[in-house]
Amino acid sequence: MGRQMELMQGNQAIAEGAFYAGARFYAGYPITPSSEIAEECSRKLPLLGGIYMQMEDEIASMAAIVGASLAGAKSFTATSGPGFSLMQENLGLAVMGEVPCVVIDVQRRGPSTGLSTKPAQGDIMQLRWGRHGDQVVIALCPATVSECFHLTVTAFNFAEKFRVPVILSPDEIVGHMRETFRVPDPGAVTVIDRKKPTGPPESYRPFAADQDGIAPLAAYGGDYVFHVSSSMHGPEGCSNNDPANAAWRIEQLHRKIEMHRDEIVITKTFDTGDADVLFVAFGATTRASRAAALELRKQRIKAGVLQLITLWPFADREVAALGGRARTVIVPEMNYSGQVAGEVQRVLGSGADIRRVNSYNGQIITPQDILKVTR
């Protein structure tokens, strides 16, 4: 018996996507505008055989989901800017220890406490560079309620497949937007589980990658006894300060993402085949950009939209291909500094006609705001 069509909020669809993907452990700390995800988890997870934990802060929340993941759970947390900042340290451990988990950052206007109920897209660089050291993460960004659901499933699939933390970063508008949506029947959407070790337990090395760049991951309590460490470690997981080992580890952490780049980098295009004017959009700016592009088409200007679904790794190739053909590239985003526009500029070079549309007052960018820069 399938689910009915429902009027569903983005945050609720994220929780539903997590349950669908098999997430059975949530640890978090309430924060606007992400709290509906926690509330949904507190109601549903006990009924699904899972655990909802309300931790003392976001530092602990991130720690708990890493611990639960190593005990075999698909685990996640949800937060917003201030909490996301607190999670960075242990998010780094998830990178270092190659621990699958999902972090939802429903972006709100900062800096600091900022406008806690208002939308922003100001965390784009923090998604990529928020942690100390030298590492890569995968960050995805939904623009619709349907994408909230499906990209949450994708986030878990990437986390499980590549043994990494994955960040899903809607803005407040998308998190709180309501649209009709029907949760797919079980089996209708692919769900991936982590690769488990199969050899003799005594020879299991939790950081010895297979040909695909990814090492199988056991769970605490099974036959495979293993170490995970925040410190530099060898293939068996124990401390190792040897320079050659450190270089091997850092390369491995980067290469497993690079190897699977084409699978990880997801974009959508709307009328880009002949586009002279290309909008590069993500999250809530996608709809406004599509409306602006349709308006330009009415005026016989060939406009199209490249929607970035994967924010990190950045869609260099896709931006280069479509942006290189366009006369003008427009990047609307809810931040002052043009965090994505800067990346587009890096890809297309300083000679490209790149126009920025920025909102940083907690208000949405409208199609009219965007159309102003096309004149």
Next chain:
Amino acid sequence: MSHATGIQYLKDGTLPHMWCPGCGIGVMLGALLRAFEELAYEPKDTVVVTGIGCTGKSDDYLVTNALHTTHGRALPFATGIKAFNPKLHVVVLMGDGDSVNIGGNHFLHAARRNMDLTAIVINNFNFGMTGGQFSGTTPSGAFSQTSVYGNPERGLNISALADVAGANYVARETPYHGWELKERIKEALSKKGFSLVEVISPCPTHFGKNNQMKETRDMLHWLQEKGLPVDAYERLSPSEREGCFAVGKLVDRDAPDFNTSYEEMRRRAIGG
């Protein structure tokens, strides 16, 4: 009669260990491994979670499951492990800086939540790994690399904190009291709910050197002299207690642990 050595839990080729001569961490680790043996713990059912600092290096020596975490955060990592798999024996090894300076909030809430974890805290009254700075337990007036004029702050009583936060079991021992330490660790491991064993520990390299206890034997004498059995300690007047501490079992109760309470909640949820 044979005695437990715990050697089967020690990884081959890792000795001698990295801790300074006279340090209490090795004695604690020995007591823990003997306790494992006496309780017949299997490495695969046991997870040792460590923080950062001298004590945080302990996992390097073990053949059990292990998770070496970030500074101060060992308890919430352990909380996630235990909450998802209640069958595991989860032991958390921390120092004083790890547990009640940077990790104070987590310590408070792990005890309040009554997570079924065993926390063992080596309290040597300073940050040893970083060179001997004062910590949250360094006594007022004591000398360290960052309190050369005497510590202007007061030291925190870790065991008392665990008590008021709701831990089911709290004990304090020292490496001088090696057998008792092993017994208390066994009791803590066997207790359902949050248990703490605070190990008042010598650090001749830093704390002792700066506080007129340069030699290991000075520090052991200090533990012998100042560590009094609970009943003897309680007979002292407040002024006589100055500089002394109680050793032995301090708290023993049976409030339901987190996993038990959660399962009760789940039954209510499913029931209607």
